Amino acid sequence: MKRLAKKEMPDNDSFQKLKKAVREKNIGKLYIFHGEETFLKNHYLEQIRRQRTDEITESFNYRKLTGETFTVEDLTEGIEAVPMMAEYTLTIVDDVDIWKLNEGDRTRLGELLSDIPDYCTVIFTYETVEWKLDGRYKKLCDVLRQNAEIVEFPKQEARDLIPWIGRHFAAAGKRIAPNLCSYLIEITDGTMTTLAGEIGKICAFSGAEEIVKSDIDAVVEPALDAIIYEISEQLSAGEPGKALIKLEQVLKMQEEPISILGSIGAHFRRLSTARVLQDEGRPYTELMPLYRMSDWVARKTMQSASRLSPKFLEKTAGLIMETDRKMKTSTDDPKRLLEVLLLEISQEARNG
Numbered sequence: 001m002k003r004l005a006k007k008e009m010p011d012n013d014s015f016q017k018l019k020k021a022v023r024e025k026n027i028g029k030l031y032i033f034h035g036e037e038t039f040l041k042n043h044y045l046e047q048i049r050r051q052r053t054d055e056i057t058e059s060f061n062y063r064k065l066t067g068e069t070f071t072v073e074d075l076t077e078g079i080e081a082v083p084m085m086a087e088y089t090l091t092i093v094d095d096v097d098i099w100k101l102n103e104g105d106r107t108r109l110g111e112l113l114s115d116i117p118d119y120c121t122v123i124f125t126y127e128t129v130e131w132k133l134d135g136r137y138k139k140l141c142d143v144l145r146q147n148a149e150i151v152e153f154p155k156q157e158a159r160d161l162i163p164w165i166g167r168h169f170a171a172a173g174k175r176i177a178p179n180l181c182s183y184l185i186e187i188t189d190g191t192m193t194t195l196a197g198e199i200g201k202i203c204a205f206s207g208a209e210e211i212v213k214s215d216i217d218a219v220v221e222p223a224l225d226a227i228i229y230e231i232s233e234q235l236s237a238g239e240p241g242k243a244l245i246k247l248e249q250v251l252k253m254q255e256e257p258i259s260i261l262g263s264i265g266a267h268f269r270r271l272s273t274a275r276v277l278q279d280e281g282r283p284y285t286e287l288m289p290l291y292r293m294s295d296w297v298a299r300k301t302m303q304s305a306s307r308l309s310p311k312f313l314e315k316t317a318g319l320i321m322e323t324d325r326k327m328k329t330s331t332d333d334p335k336r337l338l339e340v341l342l343l344e345i346s347q348e349a350r351n352g
Contacts, residue, residue, distance in 0.1 A: 014149050018149065022044060022047050022048065022051070027121055028149055029116040029117075029118070029122065030113055030116055030121075030122050031124070031150075032125075032144070032151065033123060033125045034131035034151075036191060037192055038153070038193050039192035044153075053086070061081075061086050061089045063078040063092070064091075064092045065093045066094045066096075067094065072101070075109070075112065075122075080117075088119050088120070090120075091120070091122045092122075093124045094125050094127070095129040099136075107139070109140065113144070113148070114143045116147070133150075157294055157295045161190070161192070161195070162181040165185075165195060169199060169203065169211060172200075174206065174211055175211065176210075176211040177211075180212075180216065184199075185296075186226060187223065188226070194223075198220050201219045201220070202216055202220070221253070224253070227250050228264055229267065229300075230246050231243045231246045231342070233304065234246065234346075235349060236308055238349045238350040240346035243342045247338060247342060251335065257327065257335055258327055261320065261324060265320045265321075268316050269317075271308060274305035284298045285298065287302065312349060315348045
């Protein structure tokens with residue numbers, strides 16, 4: 001198997017600086033918020049809004065611009081408007097791809113963001129639009145690097161999520177054991193946004209103070225990745241019957257066979273990478289930046305990979321590629337092709 005180049009973990013200093021700034025009520029002038037943990041991002045947006053505005057003067061000092069209506073002129077007006085009956089102004093810009101602005105607007109934006117008044121805070125937020133620095137536009141990149149705090153809100157680790165889940169259940173008058181908190185994380189996508197919704201459903205369903213596993217299973221629909229993980233574990237253990245039952249569950253979620261195949265392929269690629277890292281004596285933390293994994297998912301993947309041989313993983317990769325070719329070029333039933341694939345992978349697991 002191919003050796004892997006080392007890749008550094010992303011720096012999380014900006015998030016820690018933001019937490020400190022909010023705690024000390026020392027908000028900066030320019031931020032860029034991005035990342036998949038929208039619940040956490042919205043939490044800090046609300047904290048900043050409370051510190052920078054108040055109910056009486058908010059209509060004068062708070063502006064929100066969106067991708068549909070954004071203009072540099074509107075942003076200029078928001079930044080240059082002096083506070084009315086308050087100390088600060090706040091402008092939030094949602095999902096604006098600044099790299100798609102014309103050259104003149106990019107130039108004016110760079111000039112504007114390099115000289116924000118002390119009374120003003122500007123926050124660019126990204127949720128439906130992907131955020132990344134575009135090196136083709138060096139001047140604007142330099143302005144952002146020098147003046148902005150670029151804060152990523154990643155999925156939180158289990159060690160942080162477990163007490164957070166416990167507190168949310170407690171606020172609803174419920175108790176839940178830490179192992180069930182872990183289980184809830186594993187069968188969802190692990191984001192606070194999703195977990196908050198599922199906690200609400202579980203609390204509404206359960207009539208008891210103590211949450212049990214059956215309460216979770218009754219109302220929580222497992223995420224695709226969680227089911228694919230179970231399928232891979234069952235295949236690796238040579239248990240095709242259980243894997244086929246799980247496959248039926250995924251199909252009932254209205255997932256397309258080609259998407260299911262893609263998820264299976266992605267999971268086994270992660271396992272193959274984890275196996276290479278183990279064989280090279282490298283830690284599980286190196287898996288995290290390669291696939292944007294949380295700490296606990298990377299640990300779990302490395303544990304699973306330790307039970308699999310490189311030969312099995314190579315054979316599996318070949319079977320998945322062949323199934324992908326057949327789905328795209330043959331008239332065979334895609335569901336049947338998936339079922340055959342699972343049986344073939346399970347057989348390879350038995351062969352070692």
